[in-house]
Amino acid sequence: MRTLKRALLSLAAVLAMAQVLVAHAQLPEFTELVEQASPAVVNISTRQTLPAQPAGMPPQMMPDLEGLPPMFRDFFERSIPQLPPGQQRKREAQSLGSGFIISADGYVLTNNHVVADADEIIVRLSDRSELEAKLVGADPRTDVALLKVEGKGLPSVKLGKSEALKVGEWVVAIGSPFGFDHSVTAGIVSAKGRSLPDENYVPFIQTDVAINPGNSGGPLFNLDGEVVGINSQIFTRSGGFMGLSFAIPIDVAMNVAEQLKAEGKVNRGWLGVVIQEVSKDLAETFGLDKPAGALVAQVLEDSPGAKGGLRVGDVILALDGKPIVASADLPHLVGGLKPGTKVTLDVVRDGARQQLTMAIGALPDDGEAIAAAGAKGGAERSSNRLGVTVVDLTAEQKKALEVEGGALIREVQDGPAALIGLRPGDVITHLNNQSIDSAKTFGKVAEALPKNRSVSMRVLRQGRASFITFKLAE
Structure with missing residues (x-):
């Protein structure tokens, strides 16, 4: 019986070891990749001269000499470094990426943010040799910068296709977090096509690869x-890695780099609509x-979208057959097209x-700006159903807002309008999919609104248009 138990225990141990070996065999091996790729990865340091500040010790650092005996006061005054009047201390800032x-x-x-405003850029290779780099060009919108160092036969990376990446695929980052050169971290692709605030032209690759300050670029x-990407940003509440890292797709970065190399700037496609x-x-x-x-909330006058027949209230579902699942997909697709390209x-x-x-x-080059309308003039009209008092737009207000009509909110009372966040100064241009050309039209449409069904309203606030929805109760 004991012999049987020993045999069973030995068999269980063998099976457990086999499971460990199988699991280990399924994990990726990074050593060969790192050996081949590391020589082409560089450390980038910059120096920047900042505006000078007055000489001498800052006031907040000056010791309080009042009340000290004359002998001690003279000693401290001689010990505090001072420069002649009018001279200022030079300040320098350094960054690492x-x-x-x-x-x-x-x-x-x-990354552009690694070298932005730098007076000197130093590239350090894997053999610790240093080369001074020149900035060929930079594109803040995608956060990509192209540098050039003098050299021949330098090690270079192999470029892949970020479009071919799949969610769940293993990826590896090599960089200099906190100045630790050629640190290697690994993880998987968490998502593709991510949009981040103020980053309309980059469909970011999200990963769980450990990225920290110094990994940028x-x-x-x-x-x-x-x-397949350039490590660019992290989401963090602590200042360090929290499992959410974002990389610029290499397809996007190389398109930018080629334009910077050829023309020194980047040309992007544009429709001229607010969505x-x-x-x-x-x-x-x-x-x-x-x-x-x-959803098209605004069409700028004389823009490509206006000339092509786009209207406020249109919902764009596809561009050249490529589906627009989320609104952020549209700028990604349009921005990557060359001006003059015909699209459907x-x-x-x-x-x-x-x-x-x-x-x-x-x-x-400069963003479009639309002046906000004032809140003067017009004959008052009221709609008790929504709880707002509206007036007609003046000719000057229509011109400033680039609209042909609308109803300007003068007062918001208790009611549905207050609940959905309308404010005095907002301009209502569409209600329940109908164009509002005056306060009178607004009143008629508002009185006929259906109950217990979603109703859309297009509102201009400080020059920016958006659609909102609400329901009127019985």
Whole structure:
């Protein structure tokens, strides 16, 4: 009996060891990848001269000499370093980041925020040799910068296709977190096509690879040793890594780098429309089966979108057959097109699907700004159902807002309008999918609003348009 028990225990131990070996065999091996890729990964340091400050010790650091005996006071005054009047101390700022060589003749990719405003850029190779780099060009919108160092036969990375990445795929980062050169971290692709605040033109790759200050600008590799992204940002509440890292797709970065190399700047596609997300309630009001697409909240005058026939209230569902699932998908697709490119948009207008063909324009260097309208003039009209008092727009207000009509909110009373956040100064241009050209039209449409059903309203606030939804109770 004891012999049988021993045999069973031995068998269980063998099976457990086999499971460990199988699990280990399924884990990826990074050593060969790191050995081959590391020589092309560089450390980037910068120096920047800051505005000078008055000489001498800062006032908050000056000791209080009052009340001291004369002998001690004279000693401390002589010990405090002072410069002649009018002279100022020079100040320098330094930063540290990562990058990678993309060609044997010395072109280097990194983040714009790593080298922004730098007076001197130093690239340190894996053999610890240092080269001074020149900034070929930078693009703040994508946070990509292209550098050039003098050299021949330099080690360079293999470039992959970020479009081919799959969620769940293993990826590796090499960089200089906190100045620790050539640190290697690994993880998986958590998501693709992420949009971040104020980053409209980059469909970020989200990973759980450990990224920290100093990793910025470094490469993200797939298991074939190909660069698929540039590590750029992290989401953190502590200042350090928390499991959410974001990389710029290499397809986007190389498109930017090629334009910077050829022209010194980046040209992007532009439609000239303001869009917003389609919520469940908005989808219902526009006759959609489910929330999807980009809702056109505003069409700028003389923009490519206006010339192509886009209207306020259109829901863009696809561009050249590529679906627009979330509104952020549209800027990603349009921004990657060359100005002048002809595209076909699938839109839903008045509940019916149709196609529009138009030419993409060039994104202006400066953002479009629309002046906010004042709150003067017009004959008052009131709608007790919504709880707002509205007036007609003056000719000057229409010109400033670039609209043909609308109803300006002068007062918000207790009622549905207050609950949905309307404010005095807001301009209502559409209600229940109907255009509002005056306060009188607003009153008529408001009186006929259905009950217990989602109703859409387009509102201009400080020059920016958006659709909101609400329901009127019985």
